[in-house]
Amino acid sequence: MGDVRVWIIEDDRDWLRGLVAYLNKEPDLQVVWTASEAEVVRQALRDGKQLDQPADVILMDIMLDGRPEGILLAEETAAATGARVIMLTSMEEKELIFRSFQAGAIDYQIKSDFERLPDAVRSAFRSQSPINAAVAERMREEFRRLKQLEREFEVKKVGDLxxxxxxxxxxxxxxxxxxxxxxxxxxxxxxxxxxxxxxxxxxxxxxxxxxxxxxxxxxxxxxxxxxxxxxx
Missing domain, CATH: 1.10.10.10 (Winged helix-like DNA-binding domain superfamily/Winged helix DNA-binding domain)
Structure with a gap:
């Protein structure tokens, strides 16, 4: 396998520098671009400046500038680049993680478990990222909720007829x-x-x-x- 090209979108610049150095030690991984602000990423996508160094995998911080801007950005970058998006988070917030998967992310990783990131990137690159158990349960809950809403709608429709x-x-x-x-x-x-x-x-x-x-x-x-x- 050749180098897996990685983008990192992270607003903690110290952690970003450390993560770049950590991933670049891996012989098959290469961080080709980084950004700390959502608007910088959007502008780069609009201008097409990053097409010369495209991403295979994007590590995307859920929280940017104190808000979950990474969720919207995950959908935009995945659509624009075709890269596989892994969400980074400091805490296991199920609702935000579920919304990230809805936006097109294929995995998420807790920042404190950064040792797992190289393997997570490789798995994402091979499209082998497993769905986390907590996210899978949240998805099942959502499907059950939608099924119940569908049933209630059908009952009301027949009841009105x-x-x-x-x-x-x-x-x-x-x-x-x-x-x-x-x-x-x-x-x-x-x-x-x-x-x-x-x-x-x-x-x-x-x-x-x-x-x-x-x-x-x-x-x-x-x-x-x-x-x-x-x-x-």
Whole structure:
């Protein structure tokens, strides 16, 4: 493997100098450019000045000038250069780290564990960076949250489509009543029941009344209806 070209974006200049010296001791790593301010990086990307010394891997401090500017910068540099971004942080702040992964970073490293950085850079270069367990759990939490929001949206959409009388009809179907029995119970004609059933099936884009009743039941809409009835 040839030299892995590294950019370092870090606002602690003393730590930056030490990190440059540390990484450059590795025979296969070469720090080709550094910056301490986000705007310097953005200007360089706009001007294209760094294309002569492109990065394979970028070490990006999450906190620049006292704010998490590195998160936005990670997305911008990854898009502009195609380099793989490793976030550097002084503390394991899960929310900021998760946002960094959303922005396109592929790894993060705690600064106090700087001895691990050479191997982290090599892994990033080979696209073999493992997802940290804490970040993976945060991602799972976010997927669960999005799944719940999706379900709540679907329940609300169906709840808004179905009228109270149609919900009552589906409830009776779920309880096993036949259409003639439903007509007798509701004191309507069998034709009216059939029309209501067909109307509901069109709304839900389903082909069978039992399927429709099951879907509504699984969404908890019968339970919601019963709760509302008990408060009247």
């Amino acid at each position: 179905i009228t109270p009388s149609e919900l009552q009809l589906l409830d009776l179907i779920d309880q096993g009543y036949t259409q003639p029995q439903i007509a007798d119970k509701l004191v309507v004609s069998i034709r009216t029941v059939k029309n209501h059933v067909n109307h509901v099936l069109k709304k839900l884009n389903l082909s069978g009344s039992r399927e429709a009743a099951t879907k509504v039941k699984e969404m908890g809409l019968f339970h919601k209806k019963n709760d509302e009835d008990s408060t009247k």
